[in-house]
Amino acid sequence: SSPLFPEIDWRYLEELINTNYLSMEEKEKLKEVVSYWRGKSFSDVASLRIPNTLKETIDVFSAGIEIPSGSSAFANVHLAHCVPGYEKILTKGLNGLINDVEETMAKLDLTKIEDIKKLNFLEAVKIALQAVPSFAKRYAELAKKLAERENDPQRKTELEKIAEICEWVPANPARTFHEALQAIWFIYIALAMEGLGPAIGFGRMDQYLYPFYKKDIEEGRLTKEHARELIAMFLIKMNELAFHFPGSHPFTIERYRSGGEYPLSTITLGGVTRDGLDATNELSYLFLDAEMDVGLLEDIAVRVHKDTPYSFLMKACEVARLLAGKIKFVSDETAIRQLIEDGKSLEDARDYAVTGCFIHTVPGRSHDPPMGGGNFPNLPLALELALNNGVHRATGKQIGPRTGDPRKFKSYDELWKAYQKQVEWLVRAHVTLTNCIMPLFYELTPYPLLSALFDGCIERSKDITEGGALYNTGSFWFVGIVNVGDSLAAVKKVIFEDKRASMDALVDALEKNFEGYEELYHLLRNAPKFGNDDDYVDSIVNDIICHLCEEVSKYVSFGGRKFTVAAANVVAHIPCGRIIGATPEGRRAGEPFSDGGISPYYGRNINGITSTLRSVTKLDLWRTCAAVLNIKFNPSDIKEEDKIESKMRKFASLIKTFAKTGGDIIQFS
Template identity: 35%
Template structure:
């Protein structure tokens, strides 16, 4: 959909975007070689120093490139949209998938035979030394059994490095690396040798100084390359651009930025250094409009920059975000389909002292998202009671472009939720979103979001089979389905199963947490996170001011609809016996029966469960209550636990795109869902069940206790483009958002695309390269998504006002 409020891209940015869209992602081995060489050279040193020296060596030696026409420079790979390998976290899965990774249905990567040979040589050193292997070694048999039964997975940090944070970009921009160095040296000079932890602290601070040297060298390498290219450049305009970049990279991030352009380039160098240190994703820019605005304001007031050039710089940076990529094992890819990097950038909301935060850079960020039209950064907008109509309408205009941006977040709920968890009010007001939907206090939080995917629907299935999974007793014995006398007894059994499997999930998370502490401390990231420098500890050791773990529950609507269907049809109206329900579930509603009579009988039961019981998403109090109850049972159990870093486990309710894959691991459920089909997306109603319009659906979702799910909730709605046409369409959308937030909803996001367009894109992908859709807590090119994920998006209810 076109919108006159968003301009066409300049030829420069259009060319840079085309390079991203036409790229064929490949796997590059340079980082793997360098980190392996470094670790071979430092086996006699403490791990924190080994990690620091490895990063320094990477920053000194990894190939660098400046692409044609770029105004913001720096890349992790020689080839666009490609990926480096991080063997210190895990690598055996990649060996197992060498021959298939280029043939995947989504997120495929080319890999040459030479690269395979190089990586195999590197991997031989890491055998027995990876984070993944150590974490696996800590797991107890019962925990492994629970994971193997698909009740939860901790694959994100089990295989990969850490991410999901917003570091203190503002400190680097205003103080430079030199300012950070002075802060560390002051701590070293005043440290007491009487402190039993003195040597540990000293080695940590020493490690930070090593990484600072690496970061400065890295920027200077780009300065030298820009100068070299300028000397060869025939075009005088491009030569001047390269000479300017050479000067900027000789200065930042070593020294404080003084101009908007310097601040932009300094930011991007820091983003790359963090990404090269660890292959964690969701390394999020956070409140970009807040820390960039002072530089723009000063330059604009002094006549040093035009609005047009500032917009061009931001547009160029928006393209650069899409140059970063990450390879994942195939199973994890099913949860993160679409080359997702989840670099969440949020605008608007309130200042730390409670004033409206929207500014000129806020609107330029909105414009950049609407003009560039690429999946990264994952763009978000904070909404509060003091938001202006100008801001609300411009974000609404962006929504109806159909990119899935922005995701909207409710300040009134999120700030209160964070404060209830011990976050200071000023820090809570300064929250940003990382990854999909996860709120955190900026530059102070090591939140371990996506710590685990907990399959609520699978635990419900196990509950209805008396603690058995696939015939094996995997959970506690809580009663045979046929013996329950009322829905309260079933819910009580579900609660006991949840308690058991949440405990196992926590044990698994703590095993992975411990492995990262032992083998993968991150000194550079820690230097940009309060209070690590002050206390002399990495984030893995609990150095961050706020420390939490955020496992997420998936299948909220399935649980609520199942409870309601059993209560309504079995216990209240007695239309169905528990014996027949049990048999219907065991046979996948007759699909596994041989005779036609049984097939028809159990399919009839499925249709009864769907059509004769109220469904979550239609503003019906009773079923909404049971959905809330099912979610709360999980959340209240999670919040009982403390993690290894001295913080609390804080629950979340969102799936990334894993509702499709997790559904494949669950048998038939009493909401009428066939086995192996997707489970519900986030806190959204089940596909096609919200039939009374967007306002009724939003009212149901708002009845959940969003405040308790401090690590985030995710709510998707889908509209046809026709529904949002004209001023009235914008008015309806803004009214829906503000009404949902007034009822204490936490988050809402929209796909604005019709079913026919999506079906055509499946048939003719080459004609729809620019089609960006909202998957879950992120957007992606529709044509590169796994087909099952595509089908899930197509099947979502298409709302009309």
């Protein structure tokens, strides 16, 4: 099944109508939907809010990214990129949350204009909370009907139990492990339909489900084997939902055409408790066992800290080995410091989970969606502008500030200052675009159900899109950080220090994509490169990250939302590379940038994996909100059974060392 979002943008549905996926009846219905939303959608309204002076810049941001049927470049910001407070549902039930809403409504003074606004919000929340149990009861009724017709006694009993569970949750607090899983799934489906669904995380399932598991085991209602089966079925359900949604995320287009985007809904395991103790429990292991049974597209993040049990880490490594690098490993030390730097309490920071691909967030308390109008700030664009006096090489347009003729630069410091000014422009442009769009979510697509599951929203009577959650940040996902670092290091070394070529020659070589400049090309390629434990270039990459964090921190968004930096790009390094010409580290025009976010560029880390980890752990990653390192192994290194236990112990030790020495997120392929 696949929910559609015409209220965000209808244009992509026109392309869907022209496919062979739909029946004629479905196509006619979609045509009616398109006709209704034409001119009324979020995207239509947003296009009118963008200043004319910024529209040309948006075209450059979106260039190289194919957008279905002209969908706007800012239709894909989805604020449901978060982890709701599932514990609320399990311990209170939706009826308990409705009581909270009614108590808050009773305290309002409707002679005050602001309280009338609050009342409207709370009434919307109440309607949304009442709707989900009604939705669940449809499943209960269907299960009852199927049970009445069922001849197999075992299956009949199963259907009757399903009906009983769906009658009870999520309206009421869960009583069993099975009910808890079902309640979570109902809420997830409802949230996916409300909030442009991808990247709604499931949070720390081994933590909030453990009391139900433990009680059922102790009282004889559940066995480990049955719990594993239920978890496996839940993981399979996670793969049932696909999303056809609008926008310009470069990694969605082919999936959009081939049946939809998978949910990117991460389950987080392990880590520490709010008191700082190891949180690993039986469920942590059972989730990994179930993942081995299923092994589909569901995302699993494993938190690693100094006291992570070796047996648990080894099991996670085994899952990663057998499922082609499936697990993402996250450093508690770095992630917790990141969250504290963002203003979270120590206890809340310890309780973080991963949402979407990599963002660290506090479930049910911190709302931390991606910003930037659905795009990824293209950092090498700032360098290209610095080396072209603000002119975009591909279009010839003056889009950045005039920072001086680069041919006249006499020192690295002059280049660095020009680059900084272009970064300031790039960040300001993305902030402006974001701040034009963010109020529209509150005006056009508020999230009353999601709001009910975050601390602060009901108490403040404020929608989550307006900054109602206890903590509110928004992240810019910067592409090409390592390419810029390698490029600046190459220019500093080859041009300004060794004086092997002039700035004139460099600018000409870049304009001509190195044709006729093979000697200079090889000099630049052989300059120091990130990922080899070389302080010369590693320090420059760190300067880049620190400068980005300083620039982004100058601004706030709608509802007082703070901006943060993610050194991560999903797969945006491919389309973002298409619009940038040759770069000084020896990359030719149109080629991709480095992947992950802080991964060395392809083939440039020649001193082995430990040198790569040393380069990465020198960076002040605690300043970011996420920083992703992708490591590629030769499959034969870890798939051959010969000496596999020894290899896996080294693998686990590598991850633990990375986690305790300043790394953030590491994943393998």
